[in-house]
Amino acid sequence: MMSKAIWLLVAGATLLTAETRVFQGFTLIDGTGKAPLADAAMVITDGRITYVGPKKSMKLPAGKPEVIELAGKYVIPGLINLHCHLGNTKRMAQDPKNFTRENVNDQLKTYAKNGVTAVLSMGSDQPVIFDMRAEQRAGRPSLPRIYTAGRGFTGKNGYPTMAQGMKGVPYEVTTEQQVIDAVKTEAGHKVDMLKIWVDDHLGKEVKIPANLSAAIIREGKKYGIPTSAHIFYLSDAKQLVAAGLHGLGHSIRDVPVDDELIKLMKQKGAWLSATTLTREYSVFTYAKGAKWADDPWFVRSVDPADRDTIKSPAYKQKMAAADPHWPRYENEFIETAKKNLKKLADAGVKFGFGTDTGPPARFPGYFEHLEMEFMADAGLTPAQIIGAATKSSSEFLGVSKDMGTLERGKWADFVILGKNPLENIKNTRSVEQTWVAGNRAF
Numbered sequence: 001m002m003s004k005a006i007w008l009l010v011a012g013a014t015l016l017t018a019e020t021r022v023f024q025g026f027t028l029i030d031g032t033g034k035a036p037l038a039d040a041a042m043v044i045t046d047g048r049i050t051y052v053g054p055k056k057s058m059k060l061p062a063g064k065p066e067v068i069e070l071a072g073k074y075v076i077p078g079l080i081n082l083h084c085h086l087g088n089t090k091r092m093a094q095d096p097k098n099f100t101r102e103n104v105n106d107q108l109k110t111y112a113k114n115g116v117t118a119v120l121s122m123g124s125d126q127p128v129i130f131d132m133r134a135e136q137r138a139g140r141p142s143l144p145r146i147y148t149a150g151r152g153f154t155g156k157n158g159y160p161t162m163a164q165g166m167k168g169v170p171y172e173v174t175t176e177q178q179v180i181d182a183v184k185t186e187a188g189h190k191v192d193m194l195k196i197w198v199d200d201h202l203g204k205e206v207k208i209p210a211n212l213s214a215a216i217i218r219e220g221k222k223y224g225i226p227t228s229a230h231i232f233y234l235s236d237a238k239q240l241v242a243a244g245l246h247g248l249g250h251s252i253r254d255v256p257v258d259d260e261l262i263k264l265m266k267q268k269g270a271w272l273s274a275t276t277l278t279r280e281y282s283v284f285t286y287a288k289g290a291k292w293a294d295d296p297w298f299v300r301s302v303d304p305a306d307r308d309t310i311k312s313p314a315y316k317q318k319m320a321a322a323d324p325h326w327p328r329y330e331n332e333f334i335e336t337a338k339k340n341l342k343k344l345a346d347a348g349v350k351f352g353f354g355t356d357t358g359p360p361a362r363f364p365g366y367f368e369h370l371e372m373e374f375m376a377d378a379g380l381t382p383a384q385i386i387g388a389a390t391k392s393s394s395e396f397l398g399v400s401k402d403m404g405t406l407e408r409g410k411w412a413d414f415v416i417l418g419k420n421p422l423e424n425i426k427n428t429r430s431v432e433q434t435w436v437a438g439n440r441a442f
C-alpha cells in the first residue's frame, strides 16, 4: 500500500529516504487532556510524529511529502483495550482450535475498523501470539499492536475452566512450586502481563486459593512482570491489591467500593485497568432479546450469520437459561460497577479502558464504543473516557513514552473521526481511518 523507507547508497554516503506524510486542518485532541486545538497539523516520518501542533507553525518538510487535508475532522490517539481475548472465538463458538494467525488477524482488523490500535489479550493465548508480537515489534505494524498475558492462571478446576472451550486454556495450579515453574515459562515468553482468574461465579465454581494468587504476583515481580486479575468481589480485590496486584481487570460488582480499597489502591499504585461494563451487559442483553442488533454501527463489523443468531428466539431462550442470575446483572451488578467506577475515578484512583471482548457474543469493535457510552452513563466526561482509553492505558502497559498521546517522538497511532467526541462520546463511532505506526490499519 505504501513504500517503506529505503536506504540508498550514494557515493559511499548513506542517505535515508524517509516516508513522510503531513496531515493538516483537523482539530487535535492529543490525549494529554489539553484543550482541543483547531486547524492543527501532524507530520509523520517513518511512523513517528515529528511535528504536531498549529498548522501555521509547521515547517513543511522537504521532499514534497504527501499532504492529507482533514478540514472538519477530529484526530484522537488510538484506543487501547486493556482487556480482550484474541483468537479463541470464531463465529459464536469458543474453542482453542480456533486460535490461528488468520483468526487473530481478522479480529485485529475489526478492532482497527473501530479505532483500536493496541490490545492486551488476557490470558487465553497460544504460542503463535508470541511470533505475531515479535514480528510487529521488529518493524512497523499495520494492525493493532498485540500485548499478551500468555497463559493465565486459575486453581484446580477453577473458574473459568468449566466454560465452553476454556478447559486447558489457563494453568490450573495447586501448589506454589507449580506457580514458580509456570511463571518461569511465561517469563521465558516475555509476556507483557500475568493474568489470574479470581472468582467463584456466585458460588457456582472454584476460586483459586489466596496463597497461590499471592505467589503468582510475587513470582511475576521477580521477572518484572506485573499481574492483572479477573475479580468480582471487593474482598478479593483488597487481598490482591495488598499482595501487589497491578490491575483489576474488571469493575468490582458485588458491593460498593469503600475507603479502605481506595486508600490501598492509591498507596500501592494499583489500577482499575478495565471497566468491562459491556461484559455485564452481555450477560443480560441477549436474554432480553438484543433489539440493538440492527444498529448500523454493529452491523458494519459483525458477520450476518452471528447477527441472525443473536436475534433468534432460540438464542434468547438459551442465554436466559445459561445464567439464571441474568436479571441481577442488569438490575444490580452493572449498576454497582458503574457507581464503583465513578467513585474510584473521583477519588483519584488510576483507571484504564477494557471491555473483555473476544468470547462469544462479546463482539470486538461495537462493544468498545458501547463501553465508552456506559462509562459516560457512569458519570465520566468524554475527556476522561478518551484519556482512560489512550494516555492512561498506555501508562498502565508501561509504554507511554511510545504511544497513548499524540506528541512529538511517539508512534503515529491515531484515529480520524468525522464528529467531535468531546461533544458526545458516541461520536467516537464516526471512525473514518485508523493508523498504526504511520501505516493505514483501516
Ligand SMILES: [Zn+2]
Pocket: 083, 084, 085, 122, 230, 356
Ligand atoms: Zn476476560
